[in-house]
Amino acid sequence: MTDTPKTSRRNLLLGVGGGVALAAVAGGAGYAIGHSGDSTTATPPVEPVAGPPKYRSRPDLRTLPDVTITVPANATAPGYIFLTPASGAGLWGPLIIDDKGSPVWFRKVPDPATVAIDFKVQQYRNKPVLTWWEGTIGGTGGQGVGQGEFVIADENYREITRVRAAGTEQADQHDFVITPRDTALFWIYDPVPMDLSAKGGPADGVLHDGVIQEIDIATGKRVFEWRARDHVTLDESNAPLPQGDSAHLPYDYFHPNSVGLDADGHLIISSRHTWTCYKINKKTGEVIWRLGGRKSDFALADQAKFSWQHDFRRRRDGSYSMFDNGAGVTKERDYSRGLVLKLDEQKKTATFVREFVHPDRLSAPTQGSFRELADGGSFIGWGQMPHFTEFAADGKVRLSGHLPKDNQSYRAYKAEWSGAPLDQPALGLSVENGGVTVSVSWNGNTRVAKWRARSGSQPRTLTAAVEGPRTGFETRLTIPGTPEYVVADALDAAGKVLGTSSAIPVRV
Template sequence: MTDARISRRNVLLGVGGAAICTAAGAGAGYAIADTDNDAGAPAATAQAGPAKFRSRPDLRALPDVTITTPANATAPGLIFLTPASGAGLWGPLMIDDKGSPVWFRKVPDPATVAIDFKAQHYQNKPVLTWWEGTIGGTGGQGVGQGEFVIADTSYREITRVRAAGSEQADQHDFVITPNGTALFWVYDPIPYDLSAVGGPADGVLHDGVIQEINIRTGQRVFEWRARDHVGLDESYAPLPEGDSAHLPYDYFHANSVGLDADGHLLVSARHTWATYKINRKTGAVIWRIGGKKSDLVVDEKSAFSWQHDFRRRRDGSYSVFDNGAGITKQHEQSRGLIFKVDEAARKVSFVREFLHPAKLSAPTQGNFRELADGGSFIGWGQRPYFTEYAPDGTVRLDGHLPLDNQSYRAYKAEWAGAPLDQPALGLHVDGGNVVVSASWNGSTKVARWRARAGGQPRALTQTAEADRTGFETTLTLPGTPEYVVAEALDSSGKVLGTSSAIPVRV
């Protein structure tokens, strides 16, 4: 954990996640004036490649999102993604039901990615959280070394949460508890005798470690280690062999941690095909579901493998994203799975499954969450799709990132953002008129845009208005005035923010 004032990255957050590109003193927001006239080069920026948004040319590599099933009576909220591809523009991305960006922040170079972007509550206030770091540095597939970011509704960084001791936090989950602590995983490589399972006596084991950290103080308040409670013989993962024999054996591969209704912990371990309920005080395993040593009898339709994201639902049932594929392929399709647990009878009973219309199989990643209205939302992990389901299981929204992308998880949640920087403004002259391009990264209340123009920055009498049309809205001003500003308006016409006055250079 660190104070936001001295974070090496918080300065980027305050200006929408990229360096400032200004013209005529644009201040803390973007202001781009160009005079291409459909033929010339931009006057105020000289970046390679076509701009996706004239007001934010830094977002030229932002991936397009395709909505294949348009929203139909969906739950309120925005969609949270962390696109990752070879394009190198990685970061938390928030979009609306039409696939239009609402907020994006590029993670800082070098060699960092963002994962598990979502809305939570900290100190009874809504916040955004995500993980930043590097993946795979210790030889384990899908193992992260990094830290978690917490940002407020203005997108200012509040703090960073780091693992206690010398370890670094893994990316797989981050849960803020009601008492101001954070739960997450650490993958700890330790010397270990693997001869009992056919490995070298001087081998290395990746131990799955839950840490619970007091967010305010950074102090560790609870720790749990998988090797103390789950045997290596429960794993379905093969040992590293040959030249890799002394790389860490990732026998457990924890990928989610959360709270049950009684306050005990819920855990998913991909490589044992099992989910666990863990006593939060003693660390004892209360029960395990699935895998080689299930404590409860699991009916055939509830059996899962290589799974992610084990959670309790409001009606007392449990859910998991059943990949059904990983190192091996056990099922033709991945699915969202809901089952009931009868602790007294020691059995698990199938309730419902949620499949994708295209019969997707996701070998890695993914999540399955309940929505506030009783619907469900699935992020398909390695397959770059996300799907919203009605309570009856019908698809009411479906979309995807470009097919060469992926997003570890996808969420839907309500969010109200009010950035502190200025709206962004881009200008270009077309056919003797000025085309104004306006955007405001992260603002969720903009309903309309107004452009004002005139001969002096404080004498802007010419106006044009238009309804907001996605991330960037264009307006046309006749003629070629000297200066232009853009004003963001809410649904009642109140001005939420104003860009700097930008000169029109012809």
């Protein structure tokens, strides 16, 4: 590893010798903007418009974004869709929806200036868990750099633990992978002093080094670390240096955005700013090969070339996939795509296998994800463009949708999940047209198939009942007349009671 004098993160973010502050972005725009020169000024939250709540049973979710399904589900893979909506509305957090676009679970992240990113299902201690990143995001040149930590939650949505970077730095948001050893792999953007004069920058400049840490989740101890600057030189970068008053801000030459395990246990990573995917020896840290970029070890035909990419992964058949943005600081391709390549490590060739393209040929300058599904299909989150698409193995679109246009979701995933929250169902009442409208929901419960509303004159003797199927996040039932109290039961497909709300008095 390079032996470099240590400088505090605070001093480096203030600019060594330059006195220019790097602002933390409060509104999510810091990782949305992908073009050089765009502002990273904080976006103030938008105050909710007064009016009736979206969900009478959960008025706190007034500004939860609506999801529009443009291609209805057709023979889709089982599971739910996992998003992290971010907009100026200020209601950011991990969100699960179904194939109809209806919310299943949402949790608002803490204020102030905190966002959630990279929400997905993983395995920890042989059990399914939810993981996501929480923190604040800033950056230079519009590129998102995170300072935060990772959350692991169980099927009851209880927090099991938080995973933090070892040392003084904080974890970046771009990826979080739990390994079969119950360790966690993630990135840190570490600002270090660097002579940038060879690139035309200041001799007393600052470099954003890309650092992989592997942390034992149970103990928090660091078991492995890798630094990009020890293995990747500045001449591999396609990113421009900060200019003018920003010249002393950290130069984000590498911008790593994914890390994972290859089939042989070595690491595979994506570096957006070098247009390169790397395979790294897990024991020695040496680069085994480079795919793409200025020093590629593989010959790539034009159809296989990529740029400004995200989410490099190994697929079950031995091929590799990535989300090829094709756009970023520059625009190299008219549209973004999910790209699948077959590598011949002996002949050093990379063969184009297939591309997955949005029906509207979207171009996403930042963010994005591309994952293989259990049934052989694929799922794409279009990043800065707030869309998601599920494809069959042959490339046919079998589901497509989007968040509101002023939103975005760094990644989007689809996975099976069974959630059983420990709180009670939520209940809201309104007296309308000579009866009582009962609005019921249970944030996160995936087993509710039907709802039953019981009513009467005393909380403990509520016998009159109406039932109806679950119709989305919130279901509405109508009770004739005006009883004194109402309670709601959540039922599974067999009619078993999963939970019961509090008894609520009816107020005319």
